[in-house]
Amino acid sequence: MGKVFYLHWPVIFLILVVGSFGFLMLYSVSDGDYDQWSKPQFKRFMVGFVIMILMGFISIDFWRTCSPFVYVFGIILLSLVLFFGDYGGGAKRWLELRSFRFQPSEIMKVGLVMFLAIYYDWLKPKNISKIFWVFIPVLIIALPTALVIPQPDLGTGVIIAMTGITMMFAAGVHFIYFFIIILLIPAFLALIFYSRGTSWQLVTDYQFNRIDTYINPDKDPLGGAYQITQSKIALGSGGLEGKGFMQGSQSQLDFLPYKHTDFIFTTIAEEFGFFGGVGLLLIYSTIIIFCLFSAYNNKNSFGRLLTIGLSTIFFSYFFVNIAAVTGMVPVTGVPLPLISYGGSAMLVVLGTFGLIQSAHVHRLLKRD
Amino acid sequence: MEINSFKKNILEKKYSRRSIIIGASQLILVGFLIKQMRQIQLNETEKYRLLAEENRIDxxxxxxxxxxxxxxxxxxxxxxxxxxxxxxxxxxxxxxxxxxxxxxxxxxxxxxxxxxxxxxxxxxxxxxxxxxxxxxxxxxxxxxxxxxxxxxxxxxxxxxxxxxxxxxxxxxxxxxxxxxxxxxxxxxxxxxxxxxxxxxxxxxxxxxxxxxxxxxxxxxxxxxxxxxxxxxxxxxxxxxxxxxxxxxLTIDSNLQKFSMLRIKDFSASVVVINLMNGSISAMVSNPSYNPNKFVEGMSQEDWDVLRKSKNQPLANKAISGNYPPGSTFKMIVAIAALEENLISPDDIFECNGFYELEGRKFHCWKYSGHGNTNLLKGLEESCDVYFYNLAERVGIDSIAKIAKKFGIGISPDLPLSGISKGLMPSKNWKKINKKQSWFTGDTLNSGIGQGFILSSPIQIAIMTSRIATGLEIKPTLIKAIDGRPVTYDQKKSLGIKKRTLDIIRKAMFGVVNNKKGTAFNSRVVEVKNNLAGKTGTSQVRQITEDERKKGIIKNEDLPRNQRDHALFTGYAPNINPKFSISVVIEHGGGGGKVAAPIARDILLYALNGNMPSLEAYPFEERNNVDKILNSIKREMISK
The missing domain is CATH 3.90.1310.10 (Penicillin-binding protein 2a (Domain 2))
Incomplete structure (x- = not known):
């Protein structure tokens, strides 16, 4: 049990802080009803927290061995969703397993990171930037991305792709490839818009509408852009110091959509103001920095890459969520990690921290 | 092995560098988030606070x-x-x-x-x-x-x-x-x-x-x-x-009702002004309509009937009617002449039935003429030739000046819609509006209240009120707003010589009470309620020389819509007058015959505060009047 001392306690502490803050906010948006969201969320958090600690004790080699299976498992689940998935919020993203609704793309992100980590751990350093050995991880990334986008879930598709690319970057692939990617992005976007209305349209009409709403939110303030408009009103009216706990008129009076899930950050910023919102962002950033430091000091290359990849997933969660509710990017349905109400995201996030803990605990374990 | 570990070291450094780049990029992205939040939460907070309030408050x-x-x-x-x-x-x-x-x-x-x-x-x-x-x-x-x-x-x-x-x-x-x-x-x-x-x-x-x-x-x-x-x-x-x-309001609704019933057979209007304070006691226009139907919502058919009806039930003729004042205007011409000292009341003009100007004949209503006529006779018998002479002597601009003083061609200030200004022409007016110079013939026509002159019944009532009192009476409709009395200054003198007004009043008394007066049949025999006034007949069309020769001069022989309007304006009692009146009966014919009896009945009702008593009427009229009053009495009770 000596491993207890090797756990990354500052990260655990910050996770507890953010999680507790989440219960508080769920209590607020439910208008003081503890049973509605806070209580089930607390239970899930506790389960996830225990799982995280336990995962941290398990040897990094075990997770290493698991990696390809998690990836394949994710691919299978995504394929199942595509053919048998359940509709939730206008998109096919959920798998119904008895009473447990479950979003396989969450597992996929973790699986991808694990698989890329083991790939680069296995790959001889001299081969890293060779074109054939670059092409293989590109395929590894492209497969889940291609499965997620038709769900339709453009946002998660982009997150998966970006996470994979970040992994390749962290692994030390030559800069030139990333320049090529940066050059290819505008061409890819142009192709998407060019395909609009043709028989080979690359994304669905629903996705195009989302993008339209993002580009011109005033066109239909009560339609698709309603969420963003109301969200900005909540943020803006919160001002510097906020309206006070449970005093946010926008959320308390139900003007905010998905106020307990994807848009919960709006309530935080409305009730606790700029201070509250930025404070939360700084806590998230601190967690990321701790994780990157942990990776920096990791002697185990699998563990290091794993930590970088998983922290990138965590970063993508809160960045995309907050960027969406502040109107910087289109709304994609990404939850605010550790705070938004919802089971699968909470378990996956705590699960990734379990893996990060394991990598941290076994940071000195060299493999040769 | 050495080389290998060296290589590994380089690799380690590369990994570390890259994790730092990743961390730094992520922090930069977080910086963008903070910048956006600053924009919304700090820079635009006022705008969004307002929007939040609008959301919240109904x-x-x-x-x-x-x-x-x-x-x-x-x-x-x-x-x-x-x-x-x-x-x-x-x-x-x-x-x-x-x-x-x-x-x-x-x-x-x-x-x-x-x-x-x-x-x-x-x-x-x-x-x-x-x-x-x-x-x-x-x-x-x-x-x-x-x-x-x-x-x-x-x-x-x-x-x-x-x-x-x-x-x-x-x-x-x-x-x-x-x-x-x-x-x-x-x-x-x-x-x-x-x-x-x-x-x-x-x-x-x-x-x-x-x-x-x-x-x-x-x-x-x-x-x-x-x-x-x-x-x-x-x-x-x-x-x-x-x-x-x-x-x-200043309206006496009983008098209003009586007046309405009295003119119910005509397309007509009546205005009664209380001379004690200038307030309007009655203002009636017939035919009328039921305003409640407008509130409840009127059917298209009812609306069309009202709108297209020939006698214009929707118009308030008492203020919006535009009629030539006819002979009621003669007082103005006489006042102008007296005020300018252009005649003495005893000056005589001879009436042979017409006045000839540059070879054109201007007829008197009396074909045979009035003979020698002085001012008193001219007004009492309404001799047109006398007033042609007078008008020519006075000139249109002096007539217009006096007419405006008495309210002709001036919009009365009342809180009503559709008030007509009437028209009091002058040389200048004709030049501007008709692009023609003023002819003496125009002056002659104006002298008997024809030609270009137009007036509304309320303007004629104002004129009479001012003659009767010598004060600048401004009619009012509002007695009190929110229980607070509204008072107007009605004591301002017109600035017309008392002698002038006395002569005119005497003549107006004569119109009704002199045997040869044009309204003698409408006299009141009770001294305390003696009536004074002036008849008027305003031509709707000119009778052509041809028609005169053929002998169709009788107004009754014309189709109704070409017949003359009958006018009467007056006041009572003769001494210390209390009420003035103006009555216009569209296409009614002669003012003395049709309009004067109506004015008399209404004035008597106003003075009595109730149905007039038969004693006020000349003996030979009583039978006829009794019938009229009784039928009105029945209707007033039933309504």
């Missing part, structure tokens, strides 16, 4: 009660009466057309109206509603209330609606209220919250329009906190509405 407007209108004695003329009506609300769960069909089984609704209602509801956003049945009687209302459970979306409600107790009698004066039109919106300031009240009614014509700003009142506001679905969470504040101010 303002409901409480309509004010409209002010009441009373007559001079406190009789209620316009009140607010309960109106039972039924509203239908769009409800996403109910089948609208079925509800309307079910409703129609209780209160019948025509098919085209059903389509109208459905269309209106579908055009609007959710939670919209419209009136499905208005002015429902109590029996039907009760039936709807009893059937409410089977009529989802049907809401019975009670609203207060304007009701005019005197209906036709005061229609033109009071006017009516109606829904706000786009034209009205321009009049009312755009931010008056009243405009947001559905179906709010404002004054459209008459006193209702003229005094709308007093009668309308101020809206109350209730502020509610609402949630996103519009459900009220709590009341934040309430400001009570302020009722409109009550108006007391």
């Amino acid at each position: 303002i409901q407007i409480i309509p004010p009660l409209r002010g009441l209108i009373f007559d001079n004695d406190g009789t209620l003329l316009a009140k607010n009466k309960e109106n039972y009506r039924i509203r239908i609300v769009k409800d996403k769960d109910s089948n609208l057309s079925k509800v309307i069909d079910d409703f129609s089984k209780i209160i019948n609704i025509r098919d085209e109206r059903k389509i109208q209602i459905l269309k209106k509801l579908q055009e609007q956003r959710s939670k919209s509603s419209t009136i499905i049945a208005d002015n429902v009687n109590w029996y039907e209302f009760k039936k709807i209330v009893a059937n409410l459970p089977s009529l989802p979306g049907i809401i019975p409600e009670v609203e207060l609606q304007r009701y005019y107790t005197q209906s036709e009698i005061l229609a033109h004066l009071l006017g009516y209220v109606g829904s706000i039109s786009s034209k009205d919106i321009k009049r009312i300031s755009n931010d008056d919250p009243i405009l947001q009240i559905e179906d709010f009614k404002i004054g459209k014509v008459g006193i209702e329009k003229g005094l709308d700003k007093f009668l309308r009142g101020q809206v109350g506001l209730s502020k509610y906190e609402v949630n996103a679905s519009g459900k009220v969470i709590r009341k934040l504040s309430e400001k009570q509405s302020i009722s409109g101010k009550d108006i007391h």
